Amino acid sequence: MFNNAGIMHPQDDNALNTEERIWDLTMDINVKGVWYGCKYAIIAMRKSGGGSIINTASFVALMGAATPQLAYTASKGAVLAMTRELAMVHARENIRFNSLCPGPIRTPLLMDFLNTEEKKQRRLVHVPQGRFGEAIEQAYGALFLASDESSFVTGVDFRVDGGLASAYVTPEGEPTESIYLPKDGQPQAAATLEEIDSDLEDDYDQGEDENTPHFPEIENAIKEAVNEFEGALFPKLNWSAPRDAAWIASTQTLKCTSPFDVFLLLKSSDFINHDLNHAYDDCQDTPTTRKFDLVLRKWYDLQPSMEFRCFVKNQDIIGICQRDLNYYDFLPAMKDDIELLIYRFFEEHVVEQFDSLNYVFDVYVQRSNQKVYLMDFNPFCSTTDSILYDWQELETFDLDQKQADIRFIQSESEANILSCNAPKFATNMVPKDVIDLSNGQSIAEFAEQFQKAMKQTEQDYSTDEDDQDDE
Numbered sequence: 001m002f003n004n005a006g007i008m009h010p011q012d013d014n015a016l017n018t019e020e021r022i023w024d025l026t027m028d029i030n031v032k033g034v035w036y037g038c039k040y041a042i043i044a045m046r047k048s049g050g051g052s053i054i055n056t057a058s059f060v061a062l063m064g065a066a067t068p069q070l071a072y073t074a075s076k077g078a079v080l081a082m083t084r085e086l087a088m089v090h091a092r093e094n095i096r097f098n099s100l101c102p103g104p105i106r107t108p109l110l111m112d113f114l115n116t117e118e119k120k121q122r123r124l125v126h127v128p129q130g131r132f133g134e135a136i137e138q139a140y141g142a143l144f145l146a147s148d149e150s151s152f153v154t155g156v157d158f159r160v161d162g163g164l165a166s167a168y169v170t171p172e173g174e175p176t177e178s179i180y181l182p183k184d185g186q187p188q189a190a191a192t193l194e195e196i197d198s199d200l201e202d203d204y205d206q207g208e209d210e211n212t213p214h215f216p217e218i219e220n221a222i223k224e225a226v227n228e229f230e231g232a233l234f235p236k237l238n239w240s241a242p243r244d245a246a247w248i249a250s251t252q253t254l255k256c257t258s259p260f261d262v263f264l265l266l267k268s269s270d271f272i273n274h275d276l277n278h279a280y281d282d283c284q285d286t287p288t289t290r291k292f293d294l295v296l297r298k299w300y301d302l303q304p305s306m307e308f309r310c311f312v313k314n315q316d317i318i319g320i321c322q323r324d325l326n327y328y329d330f331l332p333a334m335k336d337d338i339e340l341l342i343y344r345f346f347e348e349h350v351v352e353q354f355d356s357l358n359y360v361f362d363v364y365v366q367r368s369n370q371k372v373y374l375m376d377f378n379p380f381c382s383t384t385d386s387i388l389y390d391w392q393e394l395e396t397f398d399l400d401q402k403q404a405d406i407r408f409i410q411s412e413s414e415a416n417i418l419s420c421n422a423p424k425f426a427t428n429m430v431p432k433d434v435i436d437l438s439n440g441q442s443i444a445e446f447a448e449q450f451q452k453a454m455k456q457t458e459q460d461y462s463t464d465e466d467d468q469d470d471e
Helices: 020-048 070-089 109-115 117-124 137-144 193-205 216-226 243-248 259-267 268-277 332-350 391-395 410-421 432-438 443-471
Strands: 051-056 093-101 158-162 233-236 295-300 306-313 316-322 361-364 369-376 406-408
Touching: 020 051, 020 070, 020 093, 020 243, 020 410, 051 070, 051 137, 070 093, 093 137, 137 158, 158 306, 216 259, 216 295, 216 316, 233 259, 243 259, 259 268, 295 443, 316 332, 332 369, 361 432
Parallel strands: 051 093, 093 158, 316 406
Antiparallel strands: 233 295, 306 316, 306 361, 361 369
16 A cells, blocks of 8 residues: 655745645645555455555655745654554554655656756755656655565655765855845745745746646636635536535635635546546537636535535426435425425526526525525536436436425435445545556455555566566
């Protein structure tokens, strides 16, 4: 098991400047994500007789960072401590835990950040080998820790850093070139974010190639919308909102207060990926040009219990159900009132205004004043979540033979069954390649298959090396 997911937020700074939401987001992904990965891997490995778990930390967890990135550094320190304790607790179960601590690695992201020779040298002066590491070198380190060759290695901070964490390096030049003092009562980095931004802007002005995505017009539009909507909004594309990516946000919701929040949700969402790449897969009259709109709406704090999905067929409501898959004991008593309010709203504001015969719409019922608010429209097809119905039932529904109903979850046990005792959109929290490899297997079966894949990779690598030796 290789826990290799993590972030370093661009707004991560020192203790005084780092916002709480940035701290929480970093800890949720870098620490809680590792904890979840270890937790479920342990269950699987107990059944299979043991295994190896590698958690990615960083050299900054061993020696601190030269520039303020407190949340990231603290999160990686937590990974080190957690890994050591797990190694001791599970040592007699033949489950090994080790931390992989990479040094500066030559990745497109880092090279875009260190976009001048001067910036590169400021990093390389601390690396005894005098170069950046390569991603494949980290992979070899992880492969060793996952293999039987490291069967007596556990609880180790495994550094692949070119000697960086073992060295005390004094750069050449005048002392003032490497000494940075606090300014105006604030700790100062060797290079501040403002200086880096300034350097990047200079590069843009000089016409240099830029590989990092850059959307100044969209960023400005989002900032203006945030101001217009009193500080918070939520995004969606033509059809879908990135609800499946809410887990990655610091608030665990779609609430966005900056362009970064919007980009993070859009980039992390399978729903958005579907809209962009597969929205017309089942259409017979696919448009020749595809126009995508980023829709920004004002954020409201709503009660999930009062959100309802309504299914319309031949311009008649054939079903209503709650959208949130939790049990609310007060809903059955409100059934008649909710049904009356939604039907009245549909007749007065929807059916005459919306031309389609078949569609799905979502509403919010405000309990205090018994008003209904339209939230969204969705297509009447299987790509829309039918929630407490199934699509075969909806597609064959005939109002002449059957009466439309409104459905609620009736008990905690029913809610647990519907959610499979897992977080909502749990499968969207796992990388696609892991889903593809699992192929519908149980956790234990997947762990066994994953170990076989790792061993096969190791054997292929050994075969390649033998072939090279023969040459």
